[in-house]
Amino acid sequence: MTFRELSEYFHRIEQTTSRLEMAEILRSLLEKASVEEVDKVVYLTLGELLPAFRGIEFGISEKLLMESLSKACGVRLSQVQTLYKQKGDLGDTAEELIGWQGRNLSLVRVYEELFDIARTRGTLDKVMKLINLLKGLSGFEAKYAVRIIIGRLRLGVGDATIIDAMAGGIRELKPYIERAYNLCSDLGLVAKRLKEGGLEAIKEFKIQLGYPIRMALAERVSSAQEIIQRLGRCGVEAKYDGFRLQVHKDSDKVEIYSRNLERMTEMFPDVVKAVMEDVKVQKVIIEGEALAVNEETGEFYPFQITIQRKRKYSIEEYARDYPLKLFAFDLLYLEEEDYTVKPYIERRKTLEELLSQTNTLRPSEMFITQEAKDIETFFEDVITRGLEGIMAKRLDAPYTAGSRNFNWIKLKRSYRGSLADTVDVVVVGYYYGKGARARLGIGGLLVAVYEPSTDTFKTVSKVGSGFTESEWVRLREMLDVIKLSHKHPRVDSLIEVDVWVEPRYVITVNADEITRSPLHTAGRTLEEPGYALRFPRAVSFIREDKNPEDANTVEEIIRLYQLQKSVSVE
């Protein structure tokens, strides 16, 4: 396949506003790709070179890209800048500037050159290689290459759409593809295996160290009684409000992944060291919650302090001032053996045998009970210690990678006059704002929840409070980078906004209650109105640890609505 053919597919995907049509175009694209090409096609379609957990970045700023364009095309930098201002998109700018036909390079060749650019360290070398690549591409091809390089391909294709396209309408295939994806988080790898070995290869797909397993998630309830009703005798753990880590140890190498599967190894040198020294097995994957602890008082610091590590310049210093503890709560893999299929109680037992109580690494607090009373007492205890609540776990359940279900149930502290829990929503657009806010150029957000069955985002509220002025300004800047000329194909909305954006950023909001509303599409059917958050206020800035698909789902909003009804009846 040539890069031009791939670009033509991208163009068609870009033109469509129908998700069904998008899936159909993708299906024919994947069908056409060879074994050698198919993984690269998947990555490039997602606007990447490798899955995000490989942490490959181009390291090319807009400015550097404009400089390269000016050199490649022999025009002045100011001319490139003016054109960019007019077009608002560097891909379109490149398309307009490039007058040559290119060398009709193959897809693999362009991929390799892109890869080489990303891997090259020196800026000068990078630019030389980029100029060389641009000279081999037509304007039409360069449009997409440039967008990939600056991380703004924005085809709006999500993982679920690619999985559907891979299954190509064969029902039997889809659950196996999903399982393989859940075990390795690498859609390119799954596509390649499928092409090479068909269904059999996908059925035999195994966990591999260095490929993060997509994390299991919890459902929520509003009382200890409901936990016992659902699970009977169960494991009850403290719920720590920190940073979820999946730690892979492969002899003398340790890798750490975040909840949204970014590689975070460098951010946690203290955890790497503790795992190397204290976990005395060769190959293992454990999961836990990392938390900064005040050594003086033994108290946990709030999540905001723990996450600051990500932004702080000197991680070593930070690790010294805010030492972390990792409360391990699951074991997914041990010495070549897949533990995700084993019952929780067995995983937990082996986990406890593996970890002695060290300063940095220890198993989460846990006990087994069938009495709601015991859960309540423990709940009160953890709350007074400044923890978030508890997690109850079904004793005989496997680790269900990549899915949220009642094998794990959370019970969190609730606040009077508000919902039993906060809600994670995705920003899909914003309003310029009126009055004092107009000055900031942003006054409110339109937010949505996720609908996994259609891989779309359904609106649930407008959010206009909870941010400081400077946060609003930062938000607008971040949203302007991902603004769109029309509603994103995966967003379902009856409401208009001033600016549509790509559904990328998650924020956490609190609300007084959930009401039925004809204006919103979350949970809306032909006969019934949707659901909406009443008096929502943001309680976090953008949640960098969450992907849009990690937002709460429509089903969860409906459950929260029902919970709130049952509570008010009592």
Ligand code: AMP
């Ligand atoms: P939430 O983010 O509110 O949906 O709660 C689920 C999160 O709680 C998980 O993703 C973990 O990061 C975190 N967590 C804290 N303690 C535990 C625990 N003992 N077991 C499982 N997850 C936990």
